[in-house]
Amino acid sequence: MASQGLLLGVLLMSLHGSCAQIVLTVSPEYTAVSPGDTAIISCTCSSDVYGYLHWYQQKPGQPPKLLIYGTSTRQPGVPERFSGSRSGNNYKLTITGLTKDDIAHYYCQQGYSYPFTQ
Incomplete structure (x- = not known):
């Protein structure tokens, strides 16, 4: 990888338990x-979350920052370079x-069905 390359980490935290849980x-x-x-x-998503899908960015030593909520709505202050979309x-x-x-970890989270899995 070139020295100017970037590494974007996508971290998935999936809590497996109830069969009703969305993975x-x-x-x-x-x-x-x-x-x-x-x-x-x-x-x-293993089941339909009806657009209640949110994206977060987390940089080392910082809490997660909400980037996009409801599939495609940018949080105020988030650059237009970030966009969300959905197909099924x-x-x-x-x-x-x-x-x-x-450079960060990026998380998706569904907010349709409890527990709100990442």
Whole structure:
């Protein structure tokens, strides 16, 4: 990987328990990209969450920061480079024009059915 490359980590925390629980599957787990590239992170839900899918960014030593809620609504202050989309039970976070400031873990969370799994 080139020295200017970026590593975006996608961390999936899935709590397995009740059969009624919605399981989220994220891919890729990690991706190596270069500045200016576009990264697409997918989150597939085992059941329909009716658009109640949220994306968070967490940098080392900091709490998670809400980027996008309700599939595609950006939290105030989040750059337009971050966008969310949906096709059925598959949700995507797209980050364009990547910068070193985007190095982080990215989480998806469903907010439709308790417990609200990540």
